Amino acid sequence: MASATSRTQPPSVPGYVPEEAPLVKIVVAGGFGVGKTTMVASVSEMRSLHTEQPLTAVSASVDLLDYTPEKTTTTVATDFGRLTLDPHDPTAPVLYLFGTPGQERFQSVWDDVAYGAHGALLLLDLRRPAASFEAMDLVERSGLPYVVAVNEFPGAPYIEDSAVRARLDLSGETPLIHFNARDRNSSIDALIQLVEHVMTTYPRDAAR
Ligand SMILES: Nc1nc2c(ncn2[C@@H]2O[C@H](COP(=O)(O)OP(=O)(O)O)[C@@H](O)[C@H]2O)c(=O)[nH]1
Ligand SMILES: [Mg+2]
Numbered sequence: 049m050a051s052a053t054s055r056t057q058p059p060s061v062p063g064y065v066p067e068e069a070p071l072v073k074i075v076v077a078g079g080f081g082v083g084k085t086t087m088v089a090s091v092s093e094m095r096s097l098h099t100e101q102p103l104t105a106v107s108a109s110v111d112l113l114d115y116t117p118e119k120t121t122t123t124v125a126t127d128f129g130r131l132t133l134d135p136h137d138p139t140a141p142v143l144y145l146f147g148t149p150g151q152e153r154f155q156s157v158w159d160d161v162a163y164g165a166h167g168a169l170l171l172l173d174l175r176r177p178a179a180s181f182e183a184m185d186l187v188e189r190s191g192l193p194y195v196v197a198v199n200e201f202p203g204a205p206y207i208e209d210s211a212v213r214a215r216l217d218l219s220g221e222t223p224l225i226h227f228n229a230r231d232r233n234s235s236i237d238a239l240i241q242l243v244e245h246v247m248t249t250y251p252r253d254a255a256r
Contacts, residue, residue, distance in 0.1 A: 069132070069142045072243060075162055076127070076147040077187050078171030079179030083199040083229030084147035085127050087171065091235045092129025092145065126161055131239065143239055158186050167246040168194040169238060171229070174204040177215060184216065193249040195223045195242045221249075 076084045085098055127147030134140035148161040162168070168187045172180045187194050196218060198204075209224050218224060223245055227238040 068139045070139075072141045072143045072167075072246070073165045074143050074145050074239065074242065075165045075168040075187075075192065076145055076171065077158075077168050077180075077183045077194075078199075079173070079176075079181070079183055080149075082171040082173045082180060083201075084171055087169075087199075087229035087235050087238075088127040088129040088145050088147045090230055090232045091131045091239065093132060093135075094130050097128040098147075126157070131236065133236075133240065133243070141243060143243070145239075155186070158190075162186075162190045162192060165190075165192055166250075167242050168192045169242050170194050170196045172196055172198045172212075172216075173201055174198055174207050174212070175201060177212070193246050195225060195238070195245050197238045197242075198224070198226045199229045200226055 076088055078084055089098070127145070129145045129147075131143045131145065132140060133143065146161045146165070148158055168190070170180060170184055170187050184196075196212075196216065198212070212218075213224060223241060225238055225241055228234045
């Protein structure tokens with residue numbers, strides 16, 4: 049029989065999740081090409097799963113490729129990854145990440161993915177903020193606490209946070225942060241800020 053002590057050992061087996069760890073479900077949302085798949089892949093401690101489909105001529109009119117000409121696939125269902133915030137602390141949250149398409153035509157996928165989620169990270173590309181508007185509507189309608197995370201692409205214009213907030217009509221409580229989806233530490237920082245926002249929105253005492 050496993051003793052209490054053995055259960056609190058740091059995980060030594062890849063894929064092991066301690067029983068004490070709170071599991072946090074996070075949706076990584078945002079428009080086409082904003083970096084959802086890139087982010088989930090850069091933070092995931094297991095090989096992330098992606099269900100990408102080749103772009104078709106039919107979707108060319110809606111999946112605008114002007115800023116991502118090298119992109120030949122789109123995420124139809126989800127990206128999935130996992131991140132243990134502190135692998136040496138058995139009580140540290142384990143994040144389950146679901147990247148999901150921002151296009152409204154995938155509303156049913158969104159509903160399934162958002163079910164039971166604790167929060168959402170809404171990715172934004174300042175070269176084309178409107179690409180994330182539909183995804184933002186889905187996040188807003190779901191009522192999930194969320195953080196807007198500007199993915200800093202090279203060549204993106206500098207826009208004051210206050211102007212971004214005004215353009216998105218963001219509420220004062222919703223954090224706006226900047227990160228780089230290709231950078232693991234930067235992506236982890238973004239997720240930590242989301243977890244902190246979720247915990248502020250739903251303090252443990254209030255939930256009891
Ligand atoms: N330079 C740069 N390129 C990025 C970054 N994030 C994503 N990309 C590129 O942008 C394209 C779209 O990213 P992807 O993750 O597929 O977007 P998704 O549609 O939101 O999943 C890919 O070619 C990525 O390599 C970033 O932070 N910096
Ligand atoms: Mg993708």
